Amino acid sequence: MKTRITELLGVRYPIIQGGMQWVGRASLASAVSNAGGLGVLTALTQPTPEALAQEIALTRELTDQPFGVNLTILPSIKPPPYAEYVAAIIEGGVKVVETAGNSPKEFIELFKANGVKILHKCTTVRHALSAERNGVDAISIDGFECAGHPGEDDVPGLILIPLAVRALRIPVIASGGIGEGRGLAAALALGAEGVNMGTRFCATHEAPIHDNIKQALVGASERDTRLIFRSLKNTARVLRNSISEEVVSIERRVGGCEFEDLRPLVAGVRGRAALEAGEVDNGVITAGQVVGLIEDIPSCAQLIERMVAEAREHLLRANSYFIGEGK
Template identity: 75%
Template sequence: MKTRVTELLGIRYPIIQGGMQWVGTADLASAVSNAGGLGVLTALTQPSPEALAREIDRCRSMTDQPFGVNLTILPSVNSPPYAEYIEVVIDKGVKVIETAGNSPKAFIEKLKQNGVRIVHKCTSVRHALSAERNGVDAVSIDGFECAGHPGEDDVPGLVLIPLATRALRIPVVASGGIADGRGMAAAMALGAEGVNMGTRFCATVEAPIHEQIKQALVRASERDTKLIFRTLHNTGRVLRNAVSDEVVATEQRPGGCEFADVQLLVSGQRGRFALQSGELDAGLVWAGQVVGLIDDIPTCYELLQRIVAQCRESLARASALAA
């Protein structure tokens, strides 16, 4: 396939693996890149910039295809050394970075001077336009169906994607709610030139997740996700389990809720333990409504071949109907 996204990133198919905490390691990223998409290492999964450098080396030992690094920039009392992670990306010759959270404006000039392509993930058109003005190369637009943080506007992809492609001059990657070639075809019909998938890649052979968690994703329906942090204005979508139910119950209690009231429940280490141990109720498991479309656990190669074939079939069928 050939779109501005494949040309920009140097990949065969316009399919990007989203950056996911504890999941975006060399095992998954290399498999996606070898299959023709863009695998993505999650920088903050690594405990330090030095550890990220080692993970980049490990990924290079597993693929000779392009791969990227995700860096989610969030305000916190003790922020990670974002500038040092950026230096590692540049020093190691990685040519694609996916940014999310706050604006990457402070790093854009340096990244572009070193030939790094920047794909920024947004949940609204206004933020996408700001990112375009700041100089990013492409925008990944995240619909309300997505896992992780869908923003506070609650606009789903069927509306958000065509709004973004109408407003932006740079390429748009559709993210959220895509698990198969039908979704990819729909996104392209709406003007997107690539897709970004997170939850779907969690249910693959190469994903570094316990088999019991993968099976939970297969069993789940589109109704089995939960919105948390709504009252804190930092909405997140996760797989429904005992922890997410307790978080929502805490938010709804009389008198309201502060983050400190749920902090221990939602800690990253608890989520990491759940993914690695297979104990579904041990911590948060981030997942999008797209779980309702996941029925198996293929290899990344099998998944991408299936998606591309189904996308072509869907576009041809739609074209025939129009004719």
């Protein structure tokens, strides 16, 4: 395939594995890249910049194809040493970075000076336009269906993707709700030039999470996600389980709640432990509505090749509906 995204990233297919906390490791990122997509490490999954440097080196041993690193910049009383993580990315020779959260403006010039392409993930057109003005190379636009943080505007991809394409000059990557060839075909038809998938790549052989979690994703329907932190204006979409149900219940209490009321349930270390031990009901598990489309656990190569073949088939079929000249 050839789009501005494949040209920008140097990949065979415009399919990107989004950065996912605790999941974006060398085993998964290298498998996606070897299959023709863009694998992505998650910087803050690694406890230190030095550990990220080691994970970059390991990924380079496992693939000779391009891969990227996700750097999510979040407001915090005691923020991670972002500048040191940026240095690890640059010194590791990584040429693609996926940024998310707050604006990466303070690091853009440094990335550009070192030949690093910047994909910025956002949930609104207004933030996408700001990122374009700041100099990022492409926008990954997250619809309301997505896992993780969909923003507070609740605009689904079917509306958000063409709005972003209409407004931006740089390429748009569709994110949220995509897990099969139909989604890839739809994203291309809406004007996107690539897709970003997180939840779907969790249900693959190479994803470094327990098989119980993968099976939970296969068994879930499109109705089996929950929106937590809505009352705190920091909405996150996660898998429906005992923890997310309890969080929602607390948020609905008369008088509301504070984050401290939720902290023991949603702590990151608890979620990580659940992913590793396969304890589906013992931590927050990030997942998008695309779980309703997940029916198996293929390898990354099987998934990507199948998606590309299906997308071609669906686009050709759609084209066949036109008759006469100009078809």
